[in-house]
Amino acid sequence: MPAGVAGRPNLNPGMTRLVRADRLAAELGVSGELHVKDDSGNPTHSFKDRVVAIAVEAARAFGFTTLSCSSTGNLAGAVGAAAARAGLRSCVFIPHDLEQGKVVMAAVYGGDLVAIEGTYDDVNRFCSELIGDPAGEGWGFVNVNLRPYYAEGSKTLAYEICEQLGWRLPDQLVVPIASGSQLTKIDKGLRELIALGLVEEKPYRIFGAQAAGCSPVSQAFKAGHDIIRPVRPDTIAKSLAIGNPADGPYVLDIARRTGGAVEDVTDDEVVDAIRLLARTEGIFAETAGGVTVGVTRKLLKDGLLDPEATTVVLNTGDGLKTLDAVASGSRPTAVIRPDLAAFRAAGLA
Numbered sequence: 302m303p304a305g306v307a308g309r310p311n312l313n314p315g316m317t318r319l320v321r322a323d324r325l326a327a328e329l330g331v332s333g334e335l336h337v338k339d340d341s342g343n344p345t346h347s348f349k350d351r352v353v354a355i356a357v358e359a360a361r362a363f364g365f366t367t368l369s370c371s372s373t374g375n376l377a378g379a380v381g382a383a384a385a386r387a388g389l390r391s392c393v394f395i396p397h398d399l400e401q402g403k404v405v406m407a408a409v410y411g412g413d414l415v416a417i418e419g420t421y422d423d424v425n426r427f428c429s430e431l432i433g434d435p436a437g438e439g440w441g442f443v444n445v446n447l448r449p450y451y452a453e454g455s456k457t458l459a460y461e462i463c464e465q466l467g468w469r470l471p472d473q474l475v476v477p478i479a480s481g482s483q484l485t486k487i488d489k490g491l492r493e494l495i496a497l498g499l500v501e502e503k504p505y506r507i508f509g510a511q512a513a514g515c516s517p518v519s520q521a522f523k524a525g526h527d528i529i530r531p532v533r534p535d536t537i538a539k540s541l542a543i544g545n546p547a548d549g550p551y552v553l554d555i556a557r558r559t560g561g562a563v564e565d566v567t568d569d570e571v572v573d574a575i576r577l578l579a580r581t582e583g584i585f586a587e588t589a590g591g592v593t594v595g596v597t598r599k600l601l602k603d604g605l606l607d608p609e610a611t612t613v614v615l616n617t618g619d620g621l622k623t624l625d626a627v628a629s630g631s632r633p634t635a636v637i638r639p640d641l642a643a644f645r646a647a648g649l650a
């Protein structure tokens with residue numbers, strides 16, 4: 302973190318709720334403690350506000366005048382909002398086919414939003430080219446040329462989880478993967494707390510979660526490979542749709558070193574899991590949260606997660622941004638005239 306930033310306006314992300322999820326635990330056959338770290342409560346409704354808070358300070362320290370990023374949706378909104386609050390210009394880049402909720406969130410803060418005809422990986426490649434071009438001079442791309450700062454922001458998830466558990470390490474964490482940065486920094490944050498003596502050292506296992514339609518890390522893990530073969534994403538979990546994940550090899554290392562795993566679930570399982578979390582705990586997750594809950598269920602079924610351990614599952618984004626995923630099955634139970642007879646006739650009394 303660059304020095305001398307105290308008192309500067311920021312969006313104050315973090316310290317989101319850790320929800321003890323007993324009803325979800327009962328449904329999943331978990332007898333130990335199950336918690337959901339719900340990062341949908343951040344200022345722009347995803348964990349990306351954490352990483353941007355650090356990157357924006359680095360951008361100021363380096364004298365960048367435009368804040369930018371390549372984004373699968375959530376980051377674009379977080380950058381737009383942080384730039385607005387910091388009084389910086391922003392220009393963010395997204396794939397052209399994102400959910401309306403993500404597009405509106407990225408545009409509403411008044412910066413420039415550019416939709417690229419291609420996948421996230423095309424967007425990211427384009428941004429790398431722009432950094433090397435005079436047109437990109439003075440631009441700080443939070444997840445490209447400011448990536449080392451941006452990435453450190455995810456460590457706060459690890460710090461908060463331990464603090465909210467009463468300065469304890471969880472036994473197991475289930476974390477969604479797009480580029481893999483967040484997962485690697487959660488591991489780093491946990492190791493830092495151990496090194497500082499703030500938590501008692503004990504083994505913990507980190508599990509990664511992907512959607513089957515974009516599962517390059519999961520495929521490599523299951524095949525026992527060290528190298529990630531890029532894929533072309535095809536999934537409703539668009540926020541996780543990175544076909545060539547920059548931190549993928551590090552995720553494989555961490556999953557293997559800690560005794561975890563990387564697993565994936567189909568789009569139908571994602572939708573099912575969004576509904577399960579909403580129905581049992583009153584938490585409306587975006588598709589990325591459906592991926593982690595769905596993978597948690599699968600790992601428990603396969604005996605890879607210990608049902609008696611203390612487990613933390615991450616929900617990194619808000620269901621209001623991916624309404625289409627569940628819209629078709631989320632309609633009024635009945636449409637009636639405003640009188641009691643009609644209500645009785647509907648059979649809901």
Ligand SMILES: Cc1ncc(COP(=O)(O)O)c(C=O)c1O
Pocket residue numbers: 347348373374375376477478479480481482483484540541587589617618
């Ligand atoms: C809601 C949500 N969860 C998780 C991730 C994964 O982040 P990472 O690229 O650090 O793996 C993203 C990335 O865009 C996201 O938007």
